[in-house]
Amino acid sequence: MRGVVFTGNRKSELRTFPDPKAGPGEAVVKVRASGLCGTDLHLYRMAQATDTISGHEPCGEIVELGAGANPGLRVGDRVIVHHYAGCAVCEYCSMGYEQLCAKGHVTYGGGTAHGANAEYMLVPARTLVHLPEALSFEGGAALSCGTGTAWNGLNKMKVTGGDIVAVFGQGPVGLSGTLCAKWMGATVIAIDVDRARLDLARKMGADHVIDASTVDPVKAIVDLTGGQGATAALESSGNPVARSQTVACLRPFSRACYVGAGGPAEIDINRDLIFKVTTVFGSWTFSKAELVECARFMVDTGLPLDTLITHRFTLEQAEEAFRLFDAGGTGKCMIVNG
Ligand SMILES: [Zn+2]
Ligand SMILES: [Zn+2]
Structure with missing residues (x-):
């Protein structure tokens, strides 16, 4: 599969990576939409390169589930990734705040684990929440960090x-x-x-x-x-x-x-x-439960989530996407995969 990495000093590159395979408790998500977020720019502007795939606003469909993955998930489910993983059992992880894990955490697409600017993404199945039918993949991606935070x-x-x-x-x-x-x-x-x-x-x-x-x-x-x-x-x-x-x-x-x-x-x-x-x-983003609550608010109120999105790009256009987003003046930018 292909994925976008930051190569340092405001440069990015589309590279080839091995296709992910779900291990025990894991899920492979086919990324359908990946949002660009202000936090990406900190990594994008850094002098040193990031080895991991960028993109921490993931939304897509489950294409593979490993043994022992959460029983409430099925292949084909539309999902939003709560893009952090900690130890899964400490007090904060148990609250759904894995970004506060007492033992440390990884952020998918945040420089510590592969993210969503790719065709597929490998995550612990427990990081997934269902994307309501009424919401688009792009809307779900927006909720998964920026819009959910607001x-x-x-x-x-x-x-x-x-x-x-x-x-x-x-x-x-x-x-x-x-x-x-x-x-x-x-x-x-x-x-x-x-x-x-x-x-x-x-x-x-x-x-x-x-x-x-x-x-x-x-x-x-x-x-x-x-x-x-x-x-x-x-x-x-x-x-x-x-x-x-x-x-x-x-x-x-x-x-x-x-x-x-x-x-x-x-x-x-x-x-x-x-x-x-x-x-x-x-407030630091939200817990997994708050992500579910946020998605429910969007469905219940009929808030026109997609109007936030001003620019859409393909993976091949990611370089241009980051250049434009970095220059400011855009609304929400999305990388979409058909
Ligand atoms: Zn923990
Ligand atoms: Zn973000």
């Missing part, structure tokens, strides 16, 4: 129709946050420094967009909310300035959730946390 952050804050949610960053995760917050009923203020991404945010239903390269977003949010501030904020950019603004833009008794990885930031704990009685969440 949804889970909003879900932790229990966003409802009474909320005014500020979403910092309108890359694939932030755009998903804008779309999901709208479908939870909230009024949404989308913030970014890129015009094209703010235009996409409008398409996802943002009620207001703020270009942080030209105005102070905290002041703009306070002005838009009758001098009060937002009631919830989701931070997806990882930018240190945005990280500070995420809590600065809130009114008292509000919530903030940080999902975007980035450098250290300064937060005025007196002003923005204690004296505003703020609740702050950190």
Whole structure:
């Protein structure tokens, strides 16, 4: 089979690998859609090459099951991969949070195990959850990291129709946050420094967009909310300035959730946390159970998941896909296999 590897300094290459074979407890998934995620860019931009296949947003069909694989799975099932594997038995693994495994974990497509930018993928069968009939493979791929992360952050804050949610960053995760917050009923203020991404945010239903390269977003949010501030904020950019603004833009008794990885930031704990009685969440993707819950939300609400996808590529076009995604300004990019 063929798979895409990063060869260092913003270069990628389609290489040939042996076809995977399912061992005990394992499954081979024919990849039907693989999403590009901001985290990929950290590996893509690194000087050193990655030996393992890229792509950590996998969705496809089971083509082979090894002996002793989970009895609820069948060949032909449409599945999303919860793309981490730990020891499977510690407290965190038992919760479905294998990325927090006390003994360490691998991330499929994250530089430690082969990922989804390939024809097939070999994973422990326990990492699979069923993709509901109503969702496309592309939708499932989006949920498996970026969109699921945004949804889970909003879900932790229990966003409802009474909320005014500020979403910092309108890359694939932030755009998903804008779309999901709208479908939870909230009024949404989308913030970014890129015009094209703010235009996409409008398409996802943002009620207001703020270009942080030209105005102070905290002041703009306070002005838009009758001098009060937002009631919830989701931070997806990882930018240190945005990280500070995420809590600065809130009114008292509000919530903030940080999902975007980035450098250290300064937060005025007196002003923005204690004296505003703020609740702050950190959230690292989601557990396997939360992935199932997220997929159910998408089906129940009929949220138009596929509208997030702005660009589709074949495996042969992966180089171009990463170049374009790295340049910014895109929405969700997908590598699709017929
Ligand atoms: Zn574990
Ligand atoms: Zn990701």
